[in-house]
Each structure stands twice: as C-alpha cells, then as structure tokens.
Amino acid sequence: MTINKTIEGSVVTLAIAGWLDTSTTPEFASALLDLGDSCEKLVIDLAELEYISSAGLRQLVSAHKQMKGNLTIANVPVEVMQVLRMAGFDKRLNIV
Numbered sequence: 001m002t003i004n005k006t007i008e009g010s011v012v013t014l015a016i017a018g019w020l021d022t023s024t025t026p027e028f029a030s031a032l033l034d035l036g037d038s039c040e041k042l043v044i045d046l047a048e049l050e051y052i053s054s055a056g057l058r059q060l061v062s063a064h065k066q067m068k069g070n071l072t073i074a075n076v077p078v079e080v081m082q083v084l085r086m087a088g089f090d091k092r093l094n095i096v
Helices: 025-033 054-066 078-086
Strands: 002-008 011-020 041-052 071-074
Touching: 002 025, 011 025, 011 054, 025 054, 041 054, 041 078, 054 071
Parallel strands: 011 041, 041 071
Antiparallel strands: 002 011
C-alpha cells in the first residue's frame, strides 16, 4: 500500500493505492495520527485502492470519528464500493 498526502489549506487528501488490510492499516493509522490540528477536512481518495478488509473498514470509521464527520471518501472503485455498501458505509459516510 502507498499513501500520497496533499495539503491545500486546511484540507488534507490521502490517496491510498494497493490493499488496505490487516498488514497495512498500521501505516494508515499512522498517517491519520500525523494529520494534526490544522486539518479541518480530510479527503480519502480511493481511486487506486484494490482491496479493503474489515480492518480497513475499521480505519475508515476511526478517520470519520477523528475528523468529527469532516471526512469525504472519493473516487471509490466499483469493487470497493460493493464492500462499503455491504457494510452500510454508504449510509454513514460522505462518499462521492
């Protein structure tokens, strides 16, 4: 998994590529901890995400809680979107 971080003012975008699973969620959790207080809105770009496990889903919930709802998940591939829908995330998270 790779994470590319871009900052535009108070908006941080984390573009995730590869697999978000048990072995890679610690890296994602670390990226979330590194956001700091200046991040007012977080965008997680999943355009290059190939797979997400339940551990990855938990990290998305953690990001949502950390950002107090100021989270957008963008560019979700069809296969990943199916998982998000099955987990009910399409009703809880802002997915564009």
